[in-house]
Amino acid sequence: MTFNKTELLLLSFFFTLHSPAISWTTPSYAGRQGEWCLLQSNIGITAMHMQLLHDDKVVIFDRTDFGKSNISLPGGRCRNDNKDMALGVDCTAHSILYDIATNSYRALMVQTDTWCSSGAVVSNGTLVQTGGYNDGDHVIRTFTPCFNEICDWTEFKNYLSQRRWYASDHILPDGRIIIVGGRRQFNYEFYPSLSGTFKLKFLRETYDHRDENNLYPFLHLLPDGNLFIFANTRSILLDYNQNRVIREFPRIPDDVPRNYPSTGSSVLLPLDENNGRIEAEVLICGGARRGSFQRAARGHFLPATSTCGRLVITDQNPSWVMETMPTSRVMSDMLLLPTGDVIIINGGRSGTAGYDSGRDPVTTPVIYRPSEHPDWRFSTMSPSSTPRMYHSSAILLTDGRVLVGGSNPHPAYSFTGVVFPTDLSLEAFSPPYLSEEYTSIRPRILSLDQTLGYGKKFSVSFHVDEYLSDSVLSVRIVAPSFTTHSFAMNQRMVVLRIISITHESSDMHTLSAVGPSTAEIAPAGYYLLFVLHGDIPSTGAWVKTG
CATH class of the missing domain: 2.130.10.80 (Galactose oxidase/kelch, beta-propeller)
Incomplete structure (x- = not known):
């Protein structure tokens, strides 16, 4: 079995984080341990x-x-x-x-x-x-x-x-x-x-x-x-x-x-x-x-x-x-x-x-x-x-x-x-x-709806050089924390439901998803929205819920 460059990078990333005790013989990547x-x-x-x-x-x-x-x-x-x-x-x-x-x-x-x-x-x-x-x-x-x-x-x-x-x-x-x-x-x-x-x-x-x-x-x-x-x-x-x-x-x-x-x-x-x-x-x-x-x-x-x-x-x-x-x-x-x-x-x-x-x-x-x-x-x-x-x-x-x-x-x-x-x-x-080795599969958000209504549909357009498949795509929002004394107060993440994905070209894509269902899931306020592609996140984009 042979792997292309992208597949080797993903396998390396997977084994680095998932199974550090297992010997892995692919090339050494600079960002493997952050x-x-x-x-x-x-x-x-x-x-x-x-x-x-x-x-x-x-x-x-x-x-x-x-x-x-x-x-x-x-x-x-x-x-x-x-x-x-x-x-x-x-x-x-x-x-x-x-x-x-x-x-x-x-x-x-x-x-x-x-x-x-x-x-x-x-x-x-x-x-x-x-x-x-x-x-x-x-x-x-x-x-x-x-x-x-x-x-x-x-x-x-x-x-x-x-x-x-x-x-x-x-x-x-x-x-x-x-x-x-x-x-x-x-x-x-x-x-x-x-x-x-x-x-x-x-x-x-x-x-x-x-x-x-x-x-x-x-x-x-x-x-x-x-x-x-x-x-x-x-x-x-x-x-x-x-x-x-x-x-x-x-x-x-x-x-x-x-x-x-x-x-x-x-x-x-x-x-x-x-x-x-x-x-x-x-x-x-x-x-x-x-x-x-x-x-x-x-x-x-x-x-x-x-x-x-x-x-x-x-x-x-x-x-x-x-x-x-x-x-x-x-x-x-x-x-x-x-x-x-x-x-x-x-x-x-x-x-x-x-x-x-x-x-x-x-x-x-x-x-x-x-x-x-x-x-x-x-x-x-x-x-x-x-x-x-x-x-x-x-x-x-x-x-x-x-x-x-x-x-x-x-x-x-x-x-x-x-x-x-x-x-x-x-x-x-x-x-x-964040290692450079994952640049080709890292999504980059181009545009998005900046207000996420509860249970309402919204869209995110993004670019990625090498699109892998719809199955490795996800979108989530993160509430930034107030951190002191080892406790990150108010921190929470909600993984949102994707309802469709449109491919404008080989590297331009738009996903439609549904905002958080209730204020109990995500109290109204500012969140960072991340698109993930093969476990590689985009830079976060600010959105507001409620």
């Missing part, structure tokens, strides 16, 4: 929080109460804050706006402390950022994209009814944001604020008086509109409209805590509109064993867990299926790639989250393919030269790269005399699908 690129060596702040916006700019911010950053506010501006615990007058920036296209950035001004806060993007594309620490713990801040150089943060003080520090946010089908938990906050509330605070006994029950382990709870919106909440080792399904817990799921079997400071990560696997009944499945990986946080404070760093758990929430009798990563991991980020695979990136092998509490950096990303045979699911990628420990973050970019930044496990910026110096750089990881 590639790293340093974008900026010093952006002035450490990237504790990141959000991609629909103008292809990234809002990045740190905290404000530790002293000066390494970037000044423009125009002689200064922040005057008599409640700041470090400086009463601070003329440095603690937030920036990064422009992907030009690889440049400008300083933004936040007035109150954003330390360990949360966020979500509402339907008009505005980032709503919630809480923080000290004078920022009751604050709502908004940032709306603009096509000039003057837009900045707007702040609404004392908006939140409770202190929200280490809380998690999720956008809801009706456009509200639910804000869940926070340090010693066993309740939730909404933005816009309509009804005050709602108690949630589950958060009190999962609070560990020694290590906490239920901060930044994992939130996932399900196809029926209810909210999956995971904290510590337990999970529930919440009807937030009725303030009622519908069901509790089995505990994760190995009893390893997964939330801050034990800090694993979680994703909702892609929702597929092609299968009739839409199945919702959660993947949770990494974390630290009980007592690890206290042991780390005494200089003893216990190995993190190497386990992942999968739970099909929509099953009648769901149970966890456990798997093992190539290495133990804590403080790692998990992101959905355009292919529907999951990249696990950043973090360490031992200790926990928290100041100077982690050790043994893991600089090699892992790609997890959820639909493959369990023996073939994990593939180890090329290593970075930069450790990304506590207070690092990662997000998916429009072109399919992963933007990585941050790492500052210290109360202030410390560049010398510490195990892990404060890192102010940004770098990008290009997964194997």
